[in-house]
Every structure is written in structure tokens, then in C-alpha cells.
Amino acid sequence: MNLFDVYPLNNVTIVKACGSYVWDDAGQKYLDLYGGHAVISIGHTNSHWVKRIEEQMHKISFYSNSIRIPLQQELATKLGEVSGKENYHLFLCNSGAEANENALKLASFYNGRKKVIAFKRSFHGRTSLAVAATDNPTIVAPVNENSNIIFLPLNDIDALKEAFIQNEISSVIVEGIQGVGGIRVADPAFLQAIRQQCDQHNAVYIADSVQCGYGRTGKFYSHDYAGVDADIYSMAKGMGNGFPVAGIAISPKFHAKHFMLGTTFGGNHLACAAALAVLEEIEAHDLIGNAGEIGDYLINELRKLPSIKEVRGCGLMIGIELPEELKDVKKNLLFKHKIFTGEAKPNVIRLLPALNIGKAEADLFLTALKTELTA
Numbered sequence: 001m002n003l004f005d006v007y008p009l010n011n012v013t014i015v016k017a018c019g020s021y022v023w024d025d026a027g028q029k030y031l032d033l034y035g036g037h038a039v040i041s042i043g044h045t046n047s048h049w050v051k052r053i054e055e056q057m058h059k060i061s062f063y064s065n066s067i068r069i070p071l072q073q074e075l076a077t078k079l080g081e082v083s084g085k086e087n088y089h090l091f092l093c094n095s096g097a098e099a100n101e102n103a104l105k106l107a108s109f110y111n112g113r114k115k116v117i118a119f120k121r122s123f124h125g126r127t128s129l130a131v132a133a134t135d136n137p138t139i140v141a142p143v144n145e146n147s148n149i150i151f152l153p154l155n156d157i158d159a160l161k162e163a164f165i166q167n168e169i170s171s172v173i174v175e176g177i178q179g180v181g182g183i184r185v186a187d188p189a190f191l192q193a194i195r196q197q198c199d200q201h202n203a204v205y206i207a208d209s210v211q212c213g214y215g216r217t218g219k220f221y222s223h224d225y226a227g228v229d230a231d232i233y234s235m236a237k238g239m240g241n242g243f244p245v246a247g248i249a250i251s252p253k254f255h256a257k258h259f260m261l262g263t264t265f266g267g268n269h270l271a272c273a274a275a276l277a278v279l280e281e282i283e284a285h286d287l288i289g290n291a292g293e294i295g296d297y298l299i300n301e302l303r304k305l306p307s308i309k310e311v312r313g314c315g316l317m318i319g320i321e322l323p324e325e326l327k328d329v330k331k332n333l334l335f336k337h338k339i340f341t342g343e344a345k346p347n348v349i350r351l352l353p354a355l356n357i358g359k360a361e362a363d364l365f366l367t368a369l370k371t372e373l374t375a
Helices: 047-057 070-083 096-111 128-132 157-166 188-201 222-226 269-284 287-302 329-335 359-373
Strands: 014-018 021-024 029-032 089-093 115-119 149-152 169-175 204-208 232-235 246-250 310-314 317-321 342-344 348-351
Touching: 029 359, 047 269, 070 089, 070 246, 070 269, 089 096, 096 128, 096 169, 096 204, 096 232, 096 246, 149 157, 157 169, 157 188, 169 188, 188 204, 188 222, 269 287, 287 310, 287 317, 287 359, 329 348, 329 359
Parallel strands: 115 149, 115 169, 169 204, 204 232
Antiparallel strands: 014 021, 021 029, 089 246, 232 246, 310 317, 317 348, 342 348
16 A cells, blocks of 8 residues: 655655754754644654653553543643633644634534635635635535635725625634745734624634644734734644644633534543643743744844845744745755745745744754855
8 A cells, every 4th residue: 555645745754853953864964944834832852742741651641531631621721821811711622624623613503603704825724614714726625615605805804894794704714824825914903803893793703823823923822913812712733742632712702512512532641741741841931932032033134135025924933935036945945955944835935943943043044045045
């Protein structure tokens, strides 16, 4: 049996990792500024994270949600403290797509409606409803097509208000910063308008924080820059530092009923141990503050470099848009300078490093990029 060939692959095999660095099977060292799609939040093989998981494995790795799992409540309490959303409730699942799927479903349960507002260039996942709300026809199968999704331009307040006038809206799902869409930031005024419209029409504001949450932008949720609370926050990616774990933080306005949501593996003992380790490291080392500080430094320095069309983002979620003639820069960064970065089509380099990255690593990248831009 062969693998189903759905991923374009770089010809690199990584066998070891530590902090912000990885090594291939030939011993070559690479700087990792992508973290496997923003997953590595506290550094590869973080010692506290490894210890937490290892200790839990010697006790119990898994049992179903048919019994009490105190680690789940411990995680919910710590997440409330670190995120500032202590009066919210937590539902645990396994992936960002599953988190968004449950958020959209919960919103529909709440108000009995079907219509969802999503935005152009959005990416919310690959499960049925999440992919229907994703603005990329190439990954939406015919069975996923859904007439209940209304796609609007990001940051267009007039279009938002008109959609509410013309439709009975169940929810609005919005990334605080669009990741796959090219690091496009939702304006604070736009997020405030979403909050106002949802309040006025009894709709649900879903803050997709799968990639732009967990401290990456210098605040716990990037939506926090708007100074308003969402009704539901979806999260995954950096939540487990590589261990599959996800969840939704749910406003107290929602009332739970048995069996309305469910999961087999969500909130298992190992997942909770991994997620607790991440929050403990974020809190102990002020990694949210570091993300803001190093992110500001990178953005300011990037804006001084030649040939860049635009630098977008916040904290350690940065997009560098390049002209067509510099489309090979990302490839050159990897194979010539041994630096992993991400991309968004057509020519945007995405930086999503671990939140504990240092200035030395930032400078390594800036030097390599300047070399490529001035070559």
C-alpha cells in the first residue's frame, strides 16, 4: 500500500527537533519559522511538555468521556485564567475543523437558524460544514456545497449590515487574522461591527482562533484587539504543541444539554496533559509578551527591506507579500539558507514560529531574507 498523494512535499526528512530548530536525516540543521502550520507554540520537544505527557502515560493514556476526567476541569480552569475568559465553558475535541464544526452546530442549536456569514479568503477546516464555510472551491466537494453560507468581503461593514437585513443569520464565523488567506487582518472596527450586528439580531459571533489564537499575536485571542468578546472561540494548532487537541470556549449565554455535542478522543488524558503543559509554559515565561515583542521587531525590520510589496500581521503571525519575480525566495530560504517558512498563494511568505523564539533567530531570518531580496 502507498500513501494517498494529496500533499506537495519538500524533499526533506526531519528526524529530530529542539526549540526553534529541526534536523534532517543527514544531520543538517534548519531554523523552523513555520512550526508545522502554527502548531509548535512552546518549542519542539519542550522539556516540561515532554515530562507532563510522559508522567501521564505511566498513569492512564485514555478513557472515554463516560467517566470523570479531572484533567479536563484542570485544563478548563487554567485556560480561563490565561485567556481571561474565566466565565466561559470548554468543550474539548481533536482538530480545528472539528472545533469550527461544533461551533457552527452549537450556534444553530442556540437560535434555530441556518444561515452563516463567512468571508472571502477564509479557511475554517475540511469537515463538512467547516469546509462549506471555507472560500476555496478546489477543496469543497459537491456533497459539501451548502446554500446556507454567505461569503462577504473581509472588513466591509456595509456588506455585513446588508447581509443581516436580507437574511436571518445564525452565526458569523471570522478569523481574527486569515492565515491560509494570506495573513489578512480583520480590522478592530469590523469585529466590533460583527459584535453589534450579532447582538442586534440574536446571532452568534464565532471567533475562529485556530491559527491566530493561543497568544500568537501578542494577545491570547487576536480578536481581543477589538475590545469585544465573541460568543464562541475555536482553538487548536498551538493548543497542544504538536499533540492533537482542540476545543471551543463557549459563552455562558449557551446552555448545555446531554448529547448535543460529543467526541470519542476529545479531552483524553494525554491531550489534557499536553495542553496544560502549553498553558503553564505560556504563563511561566510570558510567551504572549514575547510573541508581541519579537513580532513587532520582525515587522518593523521587514518593512525596511527592499522589494517587499507588503508586510501584514501581528505578533508572530506575519505575512510577507512578494512580487512575482521573487516567487522563488521561499524555496531559496529552505534549500540555500536552511530556514522553514510557510506560504499563501500566490507569493506570500508566512511566518508562524514558536512563541518562545528569540531575537537571534529573528535576525538569522532577516539576514537570509535580505540576502535573497538583494541578490
